[in-house]
Amino acid sequence: MYTQTGLAAGDNGFMKRTLFALLFAGLQLLAGTSQAQPLNLGYVSVQHPTHGMTSFFYPTLAAEAPQRRGPFSLSWAADAPLAPGNGRLIVISHGSGGTPWVHTDLxxxxxxxxxxxxxxxxxxxxxxxxxxxxxxxxKKRPAEVSHAIDVTLAMPRFLDKLDPNKVGVFGGSAGGHTALSMTGGIWSPARFRDHCLANIEADFASCMGFTTRLTGGVLDGAKLWLARRTISSRFADETPQAHEDPRVKAVVAMVPFAADFDPASLATPRVPLGLITAAKDVNQVPRFHIEAIKAACLPRCTDLMTLPDAGHGAMLSPMPPFEPGSIAEQLQADPPGFDRAATVPLINKKIAEFFEKNLLNP
Incomplete structure (x- = not known):
C-alpha cells in the first residue's frame, strides 16, 4: 500500500489555491477583459537519476513554438509560466516501449x-x-505513478496549485494495466503465465509482444514451443500484486492488457473507472482482456467508449511512423475503415469529460 507523506491536503493548501484563482480573476477584471484568454500547452521535463525523464504538460498563456522530438513535430510553450486551471492532476501511463509524445494530443x-x-x-x-x-x-509501474504524483506536487511551479487528493490516471495497453492496478486490480505473474499457456495461439501478441508473430508458416510450431517454454520458466511467481494510492480518485483504462487480473478484484472498482474498447484490437484481443473486465465490473464501471473500427493504435496520437511491414505496424496500425481524424479527438474529449465529472465535483 502506498502511504502518503509530507503532502498536506488541509485548509491551508485549499486557501492558497483559492486565493491564486481569485487573484488571477481580479487581474483579468482590472485589465478590462470579459473572458479568460485561451489556454495554450506548456511543457517542462525533469530528469531523475533512477526514474528517468518525467514530462509535464500544463496550461499557460504563453505563445507556443514548434518542437521536434524524434520523428514527432509538436508544439508547446517550453518552460512557460503556469496559468490557473482547474487544480487537478492527471497521470498518463504510457504503453510498452512508449514515450510521452504519443500522448501529446490527449x-x-x-x-x-x-x-x-x-x-x-x-x-x-x-x-x-x-x-x-x-x-x-x-510490478514497478504503479509505484512509478505514485512517484510522479509526489514529484509534481512538490515542484515549485505546481506547489499549492493542485488538489493532492483528487488525481486521475489514464493508461493504454501496458499503461492500461497500470491504470487497472491503481483502481484496485490484483494480478500475478503466474496468472499471466496461465493465461498465455491456455491461449497462446489466440492471444500470441499479448504474450510475446513485438518479438515475433505467428504467420501460418512452418516455423509457427517452433515459435509456440519456445513461447510456452519461456513463459513457463519466467513467470511462476504467484504473489498477488496490488497497489493503493488514496490520492487517485478516477481512472480510465484503454485497450489494457488485463487477462492476468483476478476479475473479482475489479468487480467493484475502488474509484470511478472508465473503459475504452477497440473492437479490432489484435494486440490485446478484447475478449481476453477488456471484455473480461467489463463482464466483471459493469455497471459499477463505465463503458466509456466502444470503437467498432479501431485497433490498438487508437490510443496513440500522434501516431508514430511505423517501419513498413514491421510487427509494430501489423499490431498497431489503424485497420481499414477507422476514421482517425474524426475519432481520436472524440476519444480525447470523452476522457477529459470523464475526469471533469469525477474529479471536479465535491
Missing amino acids: ARELVLHGFVVVVPTHAGDNAADNKTPGPESW
Whole structure:
C-alpha cells in the first residue's frame, strides 16, 4: 500500500489555491477583459537519476513554438509560466516501449480543460530502454505513478496549485494495466503465465509482444514451443500484486492488457473507472482482456467508449511512423475503415469529460 507523506491536503493548501484563482480573476477584471484568454500547452521535463525523464504538460498563456522530438513535430510553450486551471492532476501511463509524445494530443485536450498532466517514464519499458517489458515492468509501474504524483506536487511551479487528493490516471495497453492496478486490480505473474499457456495461439501478441508473430508458416510450431517454454520458466511467481494510492480518485483504462487480473478484484472498482474498447484490437484481443473486465465490473464501471473500427493504435496520437511491414505496424496500425481524424479527438474529449465529472465535483 502506498502511504502518503509530507503532502498536506488541509485548509491551508485549499486557501492558497483559492486565493491564486481569485487573484488571477481580479487581474483579468482590472485589465478590462470579459473572458479568460485561451489556454495554450506548456511543457517542462525533469530528469531523475533512477526514474528517468518525467514530462509535464500544463496550461499557460504563453505563445507556443514548434518542437521536434524524434520523428514527432509538436508544439508547446517550453518552460512557460503556469496559468490557473482547474487544480487537478492527471497521470498518463504510457504503453510498452512508449514515450510521452504519443500522448501529446490527449495531454493537450486535458490541458485545455484545465488539467495539469504528468507522464512518467516507466523503467525498462520505454522507447529508450525496453529491456524488461511485461510483468517485470508491471510490478514497478504503479509505484512509478505514485512517484510522479509526489514529484509534481512538490515542484515549485505546481506547489499549492493542485488538489493532492483528487488525481486521475489514464493508461493504454501496458499503461492500461497500470491504470487497472491503481483502481484496485490484483494480478500475478503466474496468472499471466496461465493465461498465455491456455491461449497462446489466440492471444500470441499479448504474450510475446513485438518479438515475433505467428504467420501460418512452418516455423509457427517452433515459435509456440519456445513461447510456452519461456513463459513457463519466467513467470511462476504467484504473489498477488496490488497497489493503493488514496490520492487517485478516477481512472480510465484503454485497450489494457488485463487477462492476468483476478476479475473479482475489479468487480467493484475502488474509484470511478472508465473503459475504452477497440473492437479490432489484435494486440490485446478484447475478449481476453477488456471484455473480461467489463463482464466483471459493469455497471459499477463505465463503458466509456466502444470503437467498432479501431485497433490498438487508437490510443496513440500522434501516431508514430511505423517501419513498413514491421510487427509494430501489423499490431498497431489503424485497420481499414477507422476514421482517425474524426475519432481520436472524440476519444480525447470523452476522457477529459470523464475526469471533469469525477474529479471536479465535491
